[in-house]
Amino acid sequence: MNSYNIIIAGVGGQGVILAGNIIGDAAIALGYDVKKTDTIGMAQRGGSVISHLRVAPKIYSPVIGEGQADIVISFEKMEAARCFSFLKPGGTVILNNREMPPLSVSCGMEQYPSDEEIMIVLEQKTDSIYFVEGSKKSEAIGNIKVLNIFMLGCLSQFMDIEDKVWRESIIRSLPAKIVGINITAFEAGIESVKL
Amino acid sequence: MSVKKLLSGNEAIALGAYHAGLKVAAAYPGTPSTEILENLAQFKDIYAEWSTNEKVAMEVAVGASYAGARTLASMKHVGLNVAADPFMAVAITGINGGLVVISADDPGAMSSQNEQDNRHFAKLAKIPMLEPSDSQEAYDMVIAAFDISEQFDTPVMLRTTTRVSHSKTVMETKDNSRKETEIKSFKYNFRKYIMLPANARARRPLVEERIIKLAGYAETSPFNHISMGSTELGIITCGMAYQYTKEVFPEASVLKLGFSYPMPEQLIRKFASRVKKLVIIEELDPFIEEYVKSLGIEVTGKEFIPIIGELTPDVIEKAGRAMGLLSESLGCKKEYKMPKLPGRFPLLCPGCPHSGLFYTLGNIGQRSTIPGKKQREPRLIISGDIGCYTLGALSPLNAIDTCGCMGASIGNAIGMQKAGASEKLVALIGDSTFLHSGITGLIDAVYNKAKFTLIILDNRTTGMTGHQEHPGTGKTAQGEDTYAVSLEEIVKACGITSLQVVNAWDARALKEALKSSLENDVLSVIISRGACAVAVRRGINPSKIDINKCTDCGLCLAIGCSAIQKDADKIVIDGSLCAGDNCRLCEQICPNKAIYPDKPGITGGRNE
Numbered sequence: 111m112n113s114y115n116i117i118i119a120g121v122g123g124q125g126v127i128l129a130g131n132i133i134g135d136a137a138i139a140l141g142y143d144v145k146k147t148d149t150i151g152m153a154q155r156g157g158s159v160i161s162h163l164r165v166a167p168k169i170y171s172p173v174i175g176e177g178q179a180d181i182v183i184s185f186e187k188m189e190a191a192r193c194f195s196f197l198k199p200g201g202t203v204i205l206n207n208r209e210m211p212p213l214s215v216s217c218g219m220e221q222y223p224s225d226e227e228i229m230i231v232l233e234q235k236t237d238s239i240y241f242v243e244g245s246k247k248s249e250a251i252g253n254i255k256v257l258n259i260f261m262l263g264c265l266s267q268f269m270d271i272e273d274k275v276w277r278e279s280i281i282r283s284l285p286a287k288i289v290g291i292n293i294t295a296f297e298a299g300i301e302s303v304k305l
Numbered sequence: 306m307s308v309k310k311l312l313s314g315n316e317a318i319a320l321g322a323y324h325a326g327l328k329v330a331a332a333y334p335g336t337p338s339t340e341i342l343e344n345l346a347q348f349k350d351i352y353a354e355w356s357t358n359e360k361v362a363m364e365v366a367v368g369a370s371y372a373g374a375r376t377l378a379s380m381k382h383v384g385l386n387v388a389a390d391p392f393m394a395v396a397i398t399g400i401n402g403g404l405v406v407i408s409a410d411d412p413g414a415m416s417s418q419n420e421q422d423n424r425h426f427a428k429l430a431k432i433p434m435l436e437p438s439d440s441q442e443a444y445d446m447v448i449a450a451f452d453i454s455e456q457f458d459t460p461v462m463l464r465t466t467t468r469v470s471h472s473k474t475v476m477e478t479k480d481n482s483r484k485e486t487e488i489k490s491f492k493y494n495f496r497k498y499i500m501l502p503a504n505a506r507a508r509r510p511l512v513e514e515r516i517i518k519l520a521g522y523a524e525t526s527p528f529n530h531i532s533m534g535s536t537e538l539g540i541i542t543c544g545m546a547y548q549y550t551k552e553v554f555p556e557a558s559v560l561k562l563g564f565s566y567p568m569p570e571q572l573i574r575k576f577a578s579r580v581k582k583l584v585i586i587e588e589l590d591p592f593i594e595e596y597v598k599s600l601g602i603e604v605t606g607k608e609f610i611p612i613i614g615e616l617t618p619d620v621i622e623k624a625g626r627a628m629g630l631l632s633e634s635l636g637c638k639k640e641y642k643m644p645k646l647p648g649r650f651p652l653l654c655p656g657c658p659h660s661g662l663f664y665t666l667g668n669i670g671q672r673s674t675i676p677g678k679k680q681r682e683p684r685l686i687i688s689g690d691i692g693c694y695t696l697g698a699l700s701p702l703n704a705i706d707t708c709g710c711m712g713a714s715i716g717n718a719i720g721m722q723k724a725g726a727s728e729k730l731v732a733l734i735g736d737s738t739f740l741h742s743g744i745t746g747l748i749d750a751v752y753n754k755a756k757f758t759l760i761i762l763d764n765r766t767t768g769m770t771g772h773q774e775h776p777g778t779g780k781t782a783q784g785e786d787t788y789a790v791s792l793e794e795i796v797k798a799c800g801i802t803s804l805q806v807v808n809a810w811d812a813r814a815l816k817e818a819l820k821s822s823l824e825n826d827v828l829s830v831i832i833s834r835g836a837c838a839v840a841v842r843r844g845i846n847p848s849k850i851d852i853n854k855c856t857d858c859g860l861c862l863a864i865g866c867s868a869i870q871k872d873a874d875k876i877v878i879d880g881s882l883c884a885g886d887n888c889r890l891c892e893q894i895c896p897n898k899a900i901y902p903d904k905p906g907i908t909g910g911r912n913e
Contacts (some may be wrong), residue, residue, distance in 0.1 A: 130669050131311065131473070133474060134311045135311065135564060136309055138310070138475060143475055144311055144473075144474070144475055145439075145473070145474050145475075146311065146472065146474075147468060147471065147472040148471065155648055157650060157651045158649045168552040170465070170471040170475075170548040170549070170552040170620045171368040171548045171549050171551075171552040171617075172468065172474065172548070173468070173549070173617050173618060175552075175617070175619045176619050177622055181828060186672070188646055189645070189649075191643075191644075192646055194641070194643065195641075197644075200640075207730075211647075212647050212649040213650070213652055213701075213865065213867055214647045214648060215647050216862075216867070216869070216870035216871050216872075217701065218871045220647035220648075221647070222647060223644060223646060223647075226700070227644055231641075231642070231644065234642065237639070264810050271488070275549070280686060297845055
């Protein structure tokens with residue numbers, strides 16, 4: 111059995127929490143121990159969301175320590191940089207190429223970091239960085255809300271969990287009428303990180 | 306059949322309580338405790354209520370216990386402050402049906418006005434306390450808590466923290482394992498249930514005897530256990546700190562205190578004698594540490610482990626190095642460059658019924674406390690309260706001067722006026738908070754002839770904690786229709802003669818109501834009414850900006866709506882965030898009439 115420390119980052123309302131629950135559900139089905147914890151603050155009102163997910167044969171702390179995350183998967187571009195401290199040197203970063211400017215930026219008080227600035231931060235620890243067009247692809251599929259499942263598709267390529275287990279977990283976790291569109295998003299996510 | 310599931314601590318508590326034969330549950334919403342009652346409310350064969358406040362919740366639970374049912378009251382740490390009176394009383398009377406009080410603490414004050422260690426409440430009330438460190442323990446402990454309660458004739462406190470309540474961990478659940486408990490009937494007992502001074506005095510020795518018996522029980526409780534590792538280092542710990550301890554010091558010997566009050570003296574002495582160095586790792590106050598020191602045992606703890614904020618494995622590791630228990634890792638702690646990222650702070654949602662009010666308040670008068678703004682009359686002091694609307698204190702709204710605890714806005718305004726404040730006084734309180742603890746303040750204001758403007762921000766729900774029902778919504782916690790308490794009638798019954806009810810999205814009406822209220826030197830109430838925007842669908846006929854008319858004055862940005870954004874030199878509205886027909890506040894504020902609905906629709910404020 112492998113072990114994974116995964117940080118899922120995003121903005122309140124993007125489906126970060128549900129994504130973590132689905133990974134957890136898939137891992138439990140394989141007999142893993144799972145712990146998951148969120149730092150949401152007041153996320154419903156537009157704040158940052160950081161979800162810690164640990165999958166291993168036996169886990170104590172639900173919180174991932176600094177430099178301990180094998181994978182940082184971010185639903186919003188800048189939030190990936192915010193989670194940099196968790197990233198393990200040599201770890202993997204998957205980030206959705208979508209800017210959601212906070213109020214301080216939209217009011218012109220602060221600047222949103224450039225792609226280059228974000229890359230300079232991340233490249234201090236790893237070369238394994240994947241920019242994916244999650245929001246654009248989700249909109250093309252028909253609903254921006256499938257972004258979280260698209261991102262799971264990306265993530266699935268970096269975990270030793272079979273495709274079938276993922277799909278079963280998605281089916282278990284979502285209402286039947288939206289499973290179809292989400293499976294499409296999952297597949298699009300897989301495609302987007304294939305080399 | 307047993308199944309493995311990923312459950313949060315709060316879900317596990319609810320399930321455990323249900324399986325233990327719980328009949329009655331009462332709570333007031335508060336992070337991180339809210340989901341306990343939300344989950345219990347889904348079991349239709351028990352009774353679960355959102356109480357008006359935590360004091361009432363505790364009294365409901367106590368009553369249910371006296372009547373013989375297994376019962377619980379759950380609340381956040383500050384909720385127990387509100388409920389302290391009945392909590393202390395039931396600690397003296399004891400119980401009939403098992404009574405469990407759940408205190409969910411918030412180390413780090415992530416969603417609270419303060420940080421406090423409620424373990425002291427167990428000691429204050431001289432009642433037993435259990436502290437889980439994951440969901441499985443939360444489940445097991447709440448079941449055990451009911452048994453302990455009935456065995457020792459005492460309420461039992463189950464103390465969790467945000468990290469225990471909200472983390473999801475794997476646990477085995479069994480279907481259909483609810484224990485059917487018989488309801489013992491209420492039996493008249495003059496000396497037990499009627500706390501006349503003479504009876505209260507007579508019960509005092511029983512409380513002391515009980516705590517001694519419980520200390521004996523703690524020695525053999527399965528929740529207190531030693532796991533021996535290296536004898537060089539022994540660690541006593543409890544709650545989530547246990548998990549972090551196992552992570553950071555995998556080799557050490559550990560005494561885990563799950564039954565953490567009263568503490569097991571002999572077990573602690575035995576453990577201390579078996580290790581060379583003894584360390585206590587606990588979150589917040591030195592609760593265990595002070596007790597262990599009182600036994601004359603040499604121990605290290607809060608000199609190195611922070612007393613403030615949430616512990617994490619990183620924090621404990623750092624303390625471990627400072628104590629010389631962990632070697633400095635070689636070259637591992639590389640310094641990384643990190644730019645300052647724009648903060649992503651919580652905001653009022655697009656379409657929030659509070660936005661217009663705060664915008665108006667910020668413009669109608671001069672706030673005494675904001676430096677650099679042009680002086681305007683009248684000057685205002687705005688006392689705030691607890692809820693989403695506390696966010697009105699943040700930029701760009703900046704329309705709150707004080708926020709302390711539930712209901713404080715009204716009493717604070719009375720005090721300021723009586724102290725002779727020369728500014729005009731405004732108190733802001735939400736609908737749920739007003740019902741929770743604002744009414745007594747308003748009666749005080751009427752009785753004592755105070756003069757200020759009270760604004761009740763009635764968003765028809767308990768917003769900040771995630772839309773729980775309250776006495777004004779017409780629905781119970783379990784989804785039944787019920788009588789909806791009328792805020793207007795309450796306000797009038799308190800003796801208020803100047804009352805205005807305003808549509809929260811009608812900027813002009815808000816301004817006029819506020820103006821007239823501030824001009825009249827009387828105690829007046831404005832109810833600003835509009836249902837919470839999270840409940841409405843966004844992106845319905847969003848507003849747009851006509852770039853030919855927009856002069857880029859930035860007035861619309863002052864609403865603090867995240868749908869209105871500055872993109873390079875232009876102001877734009879993000880149609881996916883805009884509440885459209887459900888709001889139209891910016892359209893009313895724009896001096897150039899540059900904002901218009903995408904398609905013809907409702908303008909000039911949503912109709913309620």
